[in-house]
Amino acid sequence: MSDPAVACTGLRYSFGRTMAVDGLDLSVASGEVFGLLGPNGAGKTTTILCVTTLLPVPAGMVRVIGHDAATDRMALRRLLGYVPQQLSADQSLTGRENVSLFARVYDIPRRERAARVAQALLAVGLDGVGDRMAATYSGGMIRRLELAQALVSAPRLLILDEPTIGLDPIARTDVWEHILRVRAATGMTVLVTTHHMDEADRYCERVALVHRGRVRALGTPGELSSRCAWSSCRSCATTAPSSAPGRSSPPCGC
Numbered sequence: 001m002s003d004p005a006v007a008c009t010g011l012r013y014s015f016g017r018t019m020a021v022d023g024l025d026l027s028v029a030s031g032e033v034f035g036l037l038g039p040n041g042a043g044k045t046t047t048i049l050c051v052t053t054l055l056p057v058p059a060g061m062v063r064v065i066g067h068d069a070a071t072d073r074m075a076l077r078r079l080l081g082y083v084p085q086q087l088s089a090d091q092s093l094t095g096r097e098n099v100s101l102f103a104r105v106y107d108i109p110r111r112e113r114a115a116r117v118a119q120a121l122l123a124v125g126l127d128g129v130g131d132r133m134a135a136t137y138s139g140g141m142i143r144r145l146e147l148a149q150a151l152v153s154a155p156r157l158l159i160l161d162e163p164t165i166g167l168d169p170i171a172r173t174d175v176w177e178h179i180l181r182v183r184a185a186t187g188m189t190v191l192v193t194t195h196h197m198d199e200a201d202r203y204c205e206r207v208a209l210v211h212r213g214r215v216r217a218l219g220t221p222g223e224l225s226s227r228c229a230w231s232s233c234r235s236c237a238t239t240a241p242s243s244a245p246g247r248s249s250p251p252c253g254c
């Protein structure tokens with residue numbers, strides 16, 4: 001059997017006195033589209049940062065496709081594409097220049113670079129506008145550009161932290177369709193965080209519900225919605241445990 005794409009065992013991470021991740025266990029199978037779902041502050045981003053090796057692993061174990069995050073960082077990073085939560089494309093460059101920058105960072109040989117950048121732009125539907133300044137792109141186009149930046153290295157694991165945050169429903173669907181098309185073509189694993197149960201439901205094969213730094217429930221979206229006391233806000237679809245102490249609805253404030 002192949003190594004899991006991601007395996008976390010007893011992962012702990014604290015910022016000072018704040019225990020962000022508190023003994024998290026997780027196993028994502030190779031080729032799976034896997035969602036980390038949970039309210040603000042649940043520990044999703046911190047977990048992802050440990051998986052990407054952007055944060056160290058002070059306690060517990062993280063392995064990505066057989067590579068230990070504590071001891072094998074560079075080999076692990078070569079297998080990853082990562083799209084952070086904050087929009088990060090450089091507005092003063094064209095779309096193509098933004099992706100080329102990542103091609104250089106990933107050390108793609110010079111003679112292959114132009115073709116790989118063109119391929120990544122095509123994969124996210126930006127091939128026709130690659131030479132426009134990123135400043136002229138819509139929010140959805142910027143997200144797709146960041147996706148192209150992450151895809152240019154042909155990652156075996158694509159990690160997306162709330163890839164559709166701030167997008168309208170049409171742009172959200174568009175981003176997801178591009179992700180799933182690339183995944184179908186390449187077989188890469190996709191690990192995504194979201195607040196939106198509806199997105200997890202539509203696009204993820206399995207979902208882990210994270211709360212207070214731990215996985216509280218795990219299964220297909222259908223299994224979870226039938227057996228969990230979690231609720232989703234009707235306005236923004238933020239999902240949280242309806243049984244959280246002192247709280248009767250998700251903490252989104254809608």
Ligand SMILES: Nc1ncnc2c1ncn2[C@@H]1O[C@H](COP(=O)(O)OP(=O)(O)OP(=O)(O)O)[C@@H](O)[C@H]1O
Nearest residue numbers: 015018019020038039040041042043044045046047
């Ligand atoms: N750089 C930091 N310094 C101090 N505390 C932090 C830092 N980053 C996160 N935290 C805290 O760690 C906990 C987990 O945060 P994290 O960002 O991992 O949650 P999250 O589930 O990704 O939330 P969101 O959905 O809002 O992105 C929270 O209590 C948060 O305030």
